[in-house]
Amino acid sequence: MEKVERTAISKTKTKKAHKHMTIQRKEELQGFVFLTPWIIGFLFITAGPLLFSLYASFTNYDVTSQMEFIGFENYIKMFTQDSLFWTSLYNTLYYVAFSVPLTTAGAVLLAVLLNQGVPGMRFYRTIFYLPAVLSGVGVYLLWMQLLAPSTGLINTLLAFVGIQGPAWLFDPQWTKPALIFMKLWSLGGGMLLYLASLQGVPKTLYEAAEIDGANAFHRFRHITLPMITPVIFFDLVTSLIGGFQVFQEAYVMTESGNGGPANSLVFFNLHMWNNAFESFDMGYAMGMSWVLFVIILILTLINIKLAPRWVHYEGEDK
Amino acid sequence: MSTFADKRSSYFQSVKVRKRIMQIVVTTILILGSLLILSPVWWMLATSLKSMREIMQFPPTFIPEDFHFQNYVETWKSAPFTRYTLNTLFITACCVIGSVFSNSFVAYGFAKVKFRFKNVLFALVLATMMIPGFVTMIPQYIVFSKLGWLNTYLPLIVPSLFGSAFFIFLLRQFFLTIPNELIEAAKIDGANHFYIWWKIAVPLAKPAIATVAIFSFNGAWNDFLGPLLYVNDESLYSLQIGLQVFKGEISTQWNYLMAGSLMVLLPVIVLFFIFQRYFIEGMNITSGSKG
Amino acid sequence: MKKQSLKLFLVLVLMLSTVLTACSGSESASSETPKEAEGKVVVDFWTFWGSETRRPIIEKIIDDFNKSQEEIYVKHTYLPWGDIWTKELAAVAAGNPPDVVINDINTVKHRATKEQAENLSEYITDENFKDKFFPELWNTVLYEGDPYAVPFNTDTRVLFYNKDMFKEAGLDPNQPPETWEEVEQYAEKLTVKNGDRYERIGFYPLWNVGADLWMLNADGEAYLNKDNEVVIDGKANVEALKWINSFTEKYGRDTVNRFKAEFGNQQAHPFLAGKIAMFTDVATFYTQIRDYGGDMNVGVAKLPAREEGSGHTSWGGGFVAEVPKGSDTPEEAVEFIKYLTGKEAQKYWAVKNFDNVANIAGAEAAAKELEGLDKKVYELAVENMDNTVLTPIPLAAPEYLNTVNPIVEEVLLGTKSPEEALAEAQKKVEELVKQN
Numbered sequence A: 001m002e003k004v005e006r007t008a009i010s011k012t013k014t015k016k017a018h019k020h021m022t023i024q025r026k027e028e029l030q031g032f033v034f035l036t037p038w039i040i041g042f043l044f045i046t047a048g049p050l051l052f053s054l055y056a057s058f059t060n061y062d063v064t065s066q067m068e069f070i071g072f073e074n075y076i077k078m079f080t081q082d083s084l085f086w087t088s089l090y091n092t093l094y095y096v097a098f099s100v101p102l103t104t105a106g107a108v109l110l111a112v113l114l115n116q117g118v119p120g121m122r123f124y125r126t127i128f129y130l131p132a133v134l135s136g137v138g139v140y141l142l143w144m145q146l147l148a149p150s151t152g153l154i155n156t157l158l159a160f161v162g163i164q165g166p167a168w169l170f171d172p173q174w175t176k177p178a179l180i181f182m183k184l185w186s187l188g189g190g191m192l193l194y195l196a197s198l199q200g201v202p203k204t205l206y207e208a209a210e211i212d213g214a215n216a217f218h219r220f221r222h223i224t225l226p227m228i229t230p231v232i233f234f235d236l237v238t239s240l241i242g243g244f245q246v247f248q249e250a251y252v253m254t255e256s257g258n259g260g261p262a263n264s265l266v267f268f269n270l271h272m273w274n275n276a277f278e279s280f281d282m283g284y285a286m287g288m289s290w291v292l293f294v295i296i297l298i299l300t301l302i303n304i305k306l307a308p309r310w311v312h313y314e315g316e317d318k
Numbered sequence B: 001m002s003t004f005a006d007k008r009s010s011y012f013q014s015v016k017v018r019k020r021i022m023q024i025v026v027t028t029i030l031i032l033g034s035l036l037i038l039s040p041v042w043w044m045l046a047t048s049l050k051s052m053r054e055i056m057q058f059p060p061t062f063i064p065e066d067f068h069f070q071n072y073v074e075t076w077k078s079a080p081f082t083r084y085t086l087n088t089l090f091i092t093a094c095c096v097i098g099s100v101f102s103n104s105f106v107a108y109g110f111a112k113v114k115f116r117f118k119n120v121l122f123a124l125v126l127a128t129m130m131i132p133g134f135v136t137m138i139p140q141y142i143v144f145s146k147l148g149w150l151n152t153y154l155p156l157i158v159p160s161l162f163g164s165a166f167f168i169f170l171l172r173q174f175f176l177t178i179p180n181e182l183i184e185a186a187k188i189d190g191a192n193h194f195y196i197w198w199k200i201a202v203p204l205a206k207p208a209i210a211t212v213a214i215f216s217f218n219g220a221w222n223d224f225l226g227p228l229l230y231v232n233d234e235s236l237y238s239l240q241i242g243l244q245v246f247k248g249e250i251s252t253q254w255n256y257l258m259a260g261s262l263m264v265l266l267p268v269i270v271l272f273f274i275f276q277r278y279f280i281e282g283m284n285i286t287s288g289s290k291g
Numbered sequence C: 001m002k003k004q005s006l007k008l009f010l011v012l013v014l015m016l017s018t019v020l021t022a023c024s025g026s027e028s029a030s031s032e033t034p035k036e037a038e039g040k041v042v043v044d045f046w047t048f049w050g051s052e053t054r055r056p057i058i059e060k061i062i063d064d065f066n067k068s069q070e071e072i073y074v075k076h077t078y079l080p081w082g083d084i085w086t087k088e089l090a091a092v093a094a095g096n097p098p099d100v101v102i103n104d105i106n107t108v109k110h111r112a113t114k115e116q117a118e119n120l121s122e123y124i125t126d127e128n129f130k131d132k133f134f135p136e137l138w139n140t141v142l143y144e145g146d147p148y149a150v151p152f153n154t155d156t157r158v159l160f161y162n163k164d165m166f167k168e169a170g171l172d173p174n175q176p177p178e179t180w181e182e183v184e185q186y187a188e189k190l191t192v193k194n195g196d197r198y199e200r201i202g203f204y205p206l207w208n209v210g211a212d213l214w215m216l217n218a219d220g221e222a223y224l225n226k227d228n229e230v231v232i233d234g235k236a237n238v239e240a241l242k243w244i245n246s247f248t249e250k251y252g253r254d255t256v257n258r259f260k261a262e263f264g265n266q267q268a269h270p271f272l273a274g275k276i277a278m279f280t281d282v283a284t285f286y287t288q289i290r291d292y293g294g295d296m297n298v299g300v301a302k303l304p305a306r307e308e309g310s311g312h313t314s315w316g317g318g319f320v321a322e323v324p325k326g327s328d329t330p331e332e333a334v335e336f337i338k339y340l341t342g343k344e345a346q347k348y349w350a351v352k353n354f355d356n357v358a359n360i361a362g363a364e365a366a367a368k369e370l371e372g373l374d375k376k377v378y379e380l381a382v383e384n385m386d387n388t389v390l391t392p393i394p395l396a397a398p399e400y401l402n403t404v405n406p407i408v409e410e411v412l413l414g415t416k417s418p419e420e421a422l423a424e425a426q427k428k429v430e431e432l433v434k435q436n
Helices: A002-018 A021-056 A073-080 A083-113 A121-133 A137-146 A153-160 A175-185 A188-198 A203-211 A216-244 A248-253 A268-278 A282-310 B002-006 B010-048 B070-078 B081-112 B118-127 B133-146 B154-161 B165-176 B180-188 B193-204 B206-222 B225-230 B239-246 B254-275 B285-290 C002-032 C055-067 C083-094 C105-113 C127-132 C135-140 C163-168 C180-190 C211-219 C235-251 C253-263 C283-292 C330-340 C343-353 C360-369 C372-387 C400-413 C418-435
Strands: C041-047 C072-078 C100-104 C150-162 C192-194 C197-203 C276-282 C298-301 C314-322 C388-390
Touching: A021 A282, A021 B081, A021 B118, A021 B133, A021 B154, A021 B193, A073 A282, A083 A175, A083 A188, A083 A216, A083 A268, A083 B010, A121 A188, A121 B010, A121 B206, A121 B254, A137 A153, A137 A175, A137 A248, A137 B010, A137 B254, A175 A248, A188 A216, A188 B165, A188 B206, A203 A216, A216 A282, A216 B165, A248 A268, A268 A282, A268 B133, A268 C083, A282 B118, A282 B133, B010 B254, B070 B081, B070 B239, B070 B254, B081 B118, B081 B154, B081 B165, B081 B193, B081 B206, B081 B239, B118 B165, B133 B225, B133 C083, B154 B206, B154 B225, B165 B206, B180 B193, B193 B206, B206 B254, B225 B239, B225 C083, B239 B254, C041 C083, C041 C330, C055 C072, C055 C330, C055 C343, C072 C330, C083 C100, C100 C105, C100 C330, C105 C135, C105 C314, C135 C150, C135 C388, C150 C163, C150 C283, C150 C330, C150 C372, C163 C180, C163 C298, C180 C197, C180 C235, C180 C276, C197 C235, C197 C253, C211 C235, C211 C314, C211 C400, C235 C253, C235 C400, C235 C418, C276 C283, C283 C298, C283 C372, C298 C372, C314 C372, C343 C360, C360 C372, C372 C388, C400 C418
Parallel strands: C041 C072, C041 C100, C197 C276, C314 C388
Antiparallel strands: C100 C314, C150 C276, C150 C298, C150 C314, C192 C197
16 A cells, blocks of 8 residues: 555656557557446346336326326326326425434434434444334334324423424324434435545644644534535435435325325325325326426436535545 | 643643543433434333233333243244244355445546546436336336346345446545545556556545445345345345335334344444444544645 | 445354355245145145234145145145235236235226236036125126135124123114114213313214214215215215214314324224214124123124115225136135135134125034134124125226215315215216216
8 A cells, every 4th residue: 555655656747658548449449348237237228118107197097997198198188187296296395304404413413413422422433323124114113102292202302391292193293304314314324325425624724733633623613524415415415306205204104105194204105105105007107206306306417417516525636 | 732731831722621521412412312313212121021911011111011022032933933943044145245345346447547538428327316216116127127036135136246336436526535645656556457456546535435334234135125026036135125024014013113223233233333344443634645 | 344244244144144044045945835734735824813813723724625635735825914915016017926815805897907916717517606605795897797716704884882881871772773863862871071182982883984984874875876876966965074073072083083083093992982972884803802801791783774774884894816817726625715605614603703794604613613702793794794785996997985985084084065076076086987
């Protein structure tokens, strides 16, 4: 390692002179070799079903009996006749708008907390990661008990500090906050990402800052935060994508998956699922999925466009 | 740090005191947080030790009246769980190894090799995440069926050899933080990108690789829909399918379900505990080059 | 060093599991084609009965069938409840479905139109075959006059009540309420209030059932009548909602929500916990009371009538055995289905599971074989089949409940009047039917 570094310092200045066409071409060739696994997988496994679903969104495909081309009918129905489509879009946007920033900020703070030199840290980390491992129906049913209006743990704790908790899953105004709250419980996955990225922050920077008299907040703001921006960017993009696809919580935690009181938990994917597997209106569901795709794509592109303003890659050419 | 403390100036004394206070504050927060996190887990544990009769009572008891430890034995006997464990272990091991190699390989290409159409291709990688899985589920099933892969583990394992968008993106972000000077220097020493990937990039991104390993372990271990769709023979079932036997159309055997869930959880926790090492000892990439 | 140990660890895990799976793989290969199956037509049979209580029962039935057979061998595969049908859909789409699958009865017609199930009329030639089943069930499996499935089991909602609480409240434990009015009177007496808090609720109509049960109970039709005409805004439906809301008003919305929340996770049960004196559920729920209720003294009765003479209509569902489209052995599959829905197999299933079966002779034989309270409850359930109506989903608007339910819910939440809401739902569903 050290040898490599030393040569790095001595030879970087000359690197540009060495660049010839052949090297560039060699580089390009290597690049495509690195991508081969993904390209094979994309062509043979992913692309087919994706294109199929795009085509099928212009048909009345029902999986088993029909697949006739009907033009934009599915899309027209979606935007003009299906009021649940708009409800589901609203619910999903609401969920994403709150859950993504909150979980991102929460996970960063948790990771910083779990990166302190405190005895027993391995145990704490394991405990905080636990909820990320616990998944599935059982956990959601457990949360229904925790969120019970009068005997649930949450409202009991709130009553303890003098707040009368809401009816959560039974009050249309509080169903989505309840789910966002639940999401905050399982910050473990995001925490892990930031923990990994915090390992790349050089200790010497902190030490230097400390000598300069920077307090904990300043150190976090000016050293930690910039160093982990690449992962924050990753987390934002992926949790945005994941947030738009919220489904199972609503499916399990509402009576027979109907979407909760006053449709307040009809999320985009829940509506899509009901169309696909209850009414077998698969063409319509596929159309919905491409609308969702466009929405997520636009938001992701905005994200990517804004990234250079705040994401800081240590390894970037300056 | 100790070198600073050794200097007996009052300034560093106060730093030491501040550190101590900080530690106490952090520990207190962590303990309270842990209790909050663990209370649902305690509830699972308590349920797993209750009798069905007690579970149906109200208000629910926080500590079981009687501890039915035999629930765990009964749970294990309700389905061929030993077989399921081995099956799941096999699938998971293949997936973890596959994803660690393939994703770090592809991600390195995106992060540190220059070639045409890189951004377009990377956008395509991201785009594959944006379509919900269940609309492609049936076409996907038909593809694997045409390949003759049904009732084998191939549909579960092979995709991990080609990388997944999530992990590629994740590792790309980590590889991007490796200073380019390091890569260029190695190239000048005659190393090609494959060598750099394996000998420099991967070791430097160890915490990230460990994260991918943990995530993909978790994903494969908890995968339910995959094994359910592609495996027909009950002797090839996985643990998550096994756990479903406790859920019936009228009632659920909560005690067994919770006991089973906890037993299935245990290996993941143990593994996480072990893998954590790679977070603590993660190398300081940038400190080396800057310092 | 440390990287080495990581690699070593992974390699070890891989080797270990490869070896173990290799062993198990060879075993599974042998289990796939058991000796008895050699030279026979294999019928793949998918069910969701994998629990310790159900699996041995269905496998005994299969075993009996296999032993009686020279040509057919039935291979049973358990798939988890709910997901079994997702997989079936994928398998039908890919052209390699199982040969027999257990599926929901109320959606048979829908699957028939979608070509997911085989038309069985070709294989069921016996004119009298249909007479073996409760007529309401048989009618539900017909599409354009042809059967697309054969009914296997069913369920019917009945009224459960706690006899001890009846005595305590000065009511005759052998005289369950007969009408809505009586239910209200009884509930009043059975309710125990402690200050502001309800210790016990006499009766709450929506525990575990939907508002549509009471609309059905009121006059025999809920949202659609027998001819699939939309009758959502019917007078009886309005009355049913008012009746339900009268309970909500009496106990207070908070109390009702608390109840739903506390018992909504399907663990603690309000009846078993003594928090509710009367409630409705499928007759089979009796086994839960018997097995987990301790020494509770339970009574079972038909649902009350809206008023004397308006009928004790109840709602039912159930499961059918059907042959997915694309099965390569439909004839053999139906042969097995005939056995599965025959008197012997049905009686065995009914007695062992305390389940309502579709075969009349099987159900009656089971009632004879059971003893004590088991027998009484079972007899009542069989009798109740005459009052039981199924509501198969309408082909013109299969997803109509997604439209109706939220509107009805607003009535229950108190934000809309029953008349207003039902008129709105009526209009919307009529539009929906027109669209399709």
